Amino acid sequence: MSTALLDKAPASEAPPEDRKPRRNITPWVLLLPGLLWLILFFLIPILTSVSASVQTGNFDDGFKLTWHWANYADAIKPYWRQYLHSGIFSVATTVLCLALGYPVAYFIAFKGGKWKSLLMALVIVPSFTSFLIRTIAWKTILADNGFVVRVLNDLHILGVTRRLGITVGTHVLASPGAVVCGMVYNFLPFMILPLYTSLEKIDPRLLEAGNDLYCGTFQTWRRITLPLSMPGVIGGTLLTFIPAIGDYINAQLLGNANTGVVGQSIENLFLRKTDGYPVGSAMSVIMMVGTLVLVMLYIRKAGTEDLI
Amino acid sequence: MGSTDVMGRTEGGDLRLVGLTKRFGAFTAVDSIDLTIPQGSFFALLGASGCGKTTTLRMVSGLEDPTAGQIFLGDKDVTDAKPYRRPVNTVFQNYALFPHLDIFENVAFGLRRRGFKSVKPQVEAMLDLVELGHLAKRKPTQLSGGQQQRIALARALINEPQVLLLDEPLGALDLKLRRQMQIELKRIQTEVGLTFVHVTHDQEEAMTMADTIAVMNHGRIEQLGSPAELYENPATTFVANFLGQSNLIPGTVETATDDVVTVSAHGRKLTLDAKRCRSVSGEVILGVRPEKVQLAVSEADVPSGFNALSGTVSDTSFIGVSTQYLVKLPSGEELSVFEQNTGREIQRPGSEVFVHWDPSQGFGLDGAQDIEAGAALDEEGAA
Numbered sequence: 001m002s003t004a005l006l007d008k009a010p011a012s013e014a015p016p017e018d019r020k021p022r023r024n025i026t027p028w029v030l031l032l033p034g035l036l037w038l039i040l041f042f043l044i045p046i047l048t049s050v051s052a053s054v055q056t057g058n059f060d061d062g063f064k065l066t067w068h069w070a071n072y073a074d075a076i077k078p079y080w081r082q083y084l085h086s087g088i089f090s091v092a093t094t095v096l097c098l099a100l101g102y103p104v105a106y107f108i109a110f111k112g113g114k115w116k117s118l119l120m121a122l123v124i125v126p127s128f129t130s131f132l133i134r135t136i137a138w139k140t141i142l143a144d145n146g147f148v149v150r151v152l153n154d155l156h157i158l159g160v161t162r163r164l165g166i167t168v169g170t171h172v173l174a175s176p177g178a179v180v181c182g183m184v185y186n187f188l189p190f191m192i193l194p195l196y197t198s199l200e201k202i203d204p205r206l207l208e209a210g211n212d213l214y215c216g217t218f219q220t221w222r223r224i225t226l227p228l229s230m231p232g233v234i235g236g237t238l239l240t241f242i243p244a245i246g247d248y249i250n251a252q253l254l255g256n257a258n259t260g261v262v263g264q265s266i267e268n269l270f271l272r273k274t275d276g277y278p279v280g281s282a283m284s285v286i287m288m289v290g291t292l293v294l295v296m297l298y299i300r301k302a303g304t305e306d307l308i
Numbered sequence: 309m310g311s312t313d314v315m316g317r318t319e320g321g322d323l324r325l326v327g328l329t330k331r332f333g334a335f336t337a338v339d340s341i342d343l344t345i346p347q348g349s350f351f352a353l354l355g356a357s358g359c360g361k362t363t364t365l366r367m368v369s370g371l372e373d374p375t376a377g378q379i380f381l382g383d384k385d386v387t388d389a390k391p392y393r394r395p396v397n398t399v400f401q402n403y404a405l406f407p408h409l410d411i412f413e414n415v416a417f418g419l420r421r422r423g424f425k426s427v428k429p430q431v432e433a434m435l436d437l438v439e440l441g442h443l444a445k446r447k448p449t450q451l452s453g454g455q456q457q458r459i460a461l462a463r464a465l466i467n468e469p470q471v472l473l474l475d476e477p478l479g480a481l482d483l484k485l486r487r488q489m490q491i492e493l494k495r496i497q498t499e500v501g502l503t504f505v506h507v508t509h510d511q512e513e514a515m516t517m518a519d520t521i522a523v524m525n526h527g528r529i530e531q532l533g534s535p536a537e538l539y540e541n542p543a544t545t546f547v548a549n550f551l552g553q554s555n556l557i558p559g560t561v562e563t564a565t566d567d568v569v570t571v572s573a574h575g576r577k578l579t580l581d582a583k584r585c586r587s588v589s590g591e592v593i594l595g596v597r598p599e600k601v602q603l604a605v606s607e608a609d610v611p612s613g614f615n616a617l618s619g620t621v622s623d624t625s626f627i628g629v630s631t632q633y634l635v636k637l638p639s640g641e642e643l644s645v646f647e648q649n650t651g652r653e654i655q656r657p658g659s660e661v662f663v664h665w666d667p668s669q670g671f672g673l674d675g676a677q678d679i680e681a682g683a684a685l686d687e688e689g690a691a
Binding site for chain 1: 369370371390391392396397398400402404405406407408417418421422463464467
């Protein structure tokens with residue numbers, strides 16, 4: 001105890017120059033674990049992917065970096081349908097999630113009262129079950145002899161959806177509609193959470209002020225609630241769109257041969273072909289850059305720098 | 309009754325509350341209020357928190373539905389009208405400025421919703437009125453509390469409502485700014501000539517600004533009148549204690565004529581102006597404001613005809629413009645005395661003195677009420 005105090009004493013009296021280097025090291029020491037993690041599991045894999053996308057070879061002879069840019073042409077041309085499907089499914093999922101999630105988040109935030117936390121828990125609790133199991137469960141829900149198909153059939157809705165290309169034949173399962181259903185179900189909480197957070201923050205007295213200043217219910221929502229909930233709308237759409245565009249589990253389990261998405265193609269190239277690595281990597285890079293550009297354009301268009 | 313415009317505004321529109329009642333479950337927040345607020349007046353609803361004043365205001369604005377009773381604007385019944393269909397606007401307690409709009413758009417909001425094509429001249433004139441024209445492009449969060457308050461006022465006033473409601477508009481401001489805004493509000497009210505209904509718990513604020521004050525207590529109006537009337541002639545101990553300070557002395561009426569009432573209290577005869585007596589028989593409470601009371605060292609110094617009580621100074625606080633004394637009567641009661649600093653000798657604690665006042669300055673209240681009513685509330689509200 002006493003020695004510790006004695007040891008410390010000179011240090012505290014030491015001139016500032018002696019302490020400076022120690023101070024400068026501290027942030028780096030604190031950053032180190034995170035930096036190592038990012039380098040190991042983010043930077044290196046990305047560089048590996050980019051480099052693999054311009055290599056040639058196969059598993060038996062090994063891959064060589066030959067700057068073979070033609071891989072990118074091979075990654076686009078035969079797969080344009082998959083890109084189109086990924087795009088349509090993810091946009092449809094995002095739009096439907098917003099349309100379904102906004103009223104739910106609005107109701108919980110403004111009318112939930114003391115049930116708020118419970119209702120939000122109910123939104124999140126299903127996620128405690130495995131993603132895969134929940135998706136497979138939709139096979140039962142949408143099965144041919146199931147409740148959903150029977151009701152849609154009785155209401156003559158299946159005929160309309162078939163003509164629109166959403167369902168196939170007399171089934172709901174194994175159709176684009178089923179894929180989007182599964183995706184909406186799986187990603188809905190990611191939409192509701194940020195929406196709820198931004199709606200919950202809105203001071204109800206602002207809505208009263210709107211009411212006082214000649215806004216009816218709809219105008220109050222349009223002029224006050226909606227603009228103030230934009231951070232949640234943007235956050236929610238991004239949190240839904242980004243995982244949705246890369247998702248292939250739903251297409252795999254609930255789709256058919258004509259609903260292939262990019263993720264399925266990449267999986268095939270990586271796992272089922274001996275020389276598929278370079279083209280598969282090129283597809284990954286295209287998806288990554290494409291998503292990044294889309295998201296940046298979206299954020300700029302939505303003018304979030306003002307809101308977030 | 310004059311012409312009616314688009315918003316249903318009628319000229320010559322007094323605000324009239326008839327039997328207005330609001331219950332929340334078993335709790336009665338506003339208990340059958342009858343009130344007429346003349347057009348163009350600056351009216352204050354004064355009371356401690358929980359007395360029902362804000363609920364009354366919210367019913368007038370339409371944000372709260374009355375349980376019973378009616379609200380009239382002029383001869384028009386607006387009891388069931390939606391808030392956005394009433395020619396009434398509110399300045400909210402926390403200002404409730406829209407954070408996503410700049411100051412210009414905040415002020416223009418009401419006009420735009422009513423479909424005005426050009427709003428610039430009106431908004432600019434309104435911003436000039438509150439002297440904040442240079443801040444038009446700022447966002448509300450970039451403004452100080454006082455500036456936000458004035459924008460909230462401009463945002464409501466620009467709609468030229470028939471009645472402007474102010475819900476504790478100065479509550480969030482510091483003392484100095486509050487004084488300044490009180491004068492400002494009064495100036496603007498005189499300038500625009502609209503009816504202002506102002507809710508506050510601050511009696512000084514109400515007295516400074518309002519033409520007429522309604523003191524509320526437990527959902528009822530305790531007394532209604534001009535600030536001077538309420539102060540000089542309180543009707544109840546609640547009003548006497550809540551509005552300023554009062555020395556209240558319980559006593560028994562000895563004799564009563566048309567002019568003078570004689571009360572015996574503390575073994576002495578005290579007289580009162582009969583016109584200022586609410587009760588002229590049995591037990592009464594005699595009241596006198598501390599600044600109307602003076603001290604004399606001997607009974608010979610008490611002017612003839614004045615009421616006098618003997619006591620001992622128990623506390624002296626010299627605060628420059630005046631000296632505040634507490635004088636203990638033999639019965640143990642303490643009277644408060646504010647003596648203006650006219651150069652007279654200051655009495656030290658322990659001195660024997662005679663407290664005296666002009667009988668015309670006292671007031672008489674019914675003896676059957678709580679003598680302490682409203683006394684603690686004022687301090688609570690001021691804190």
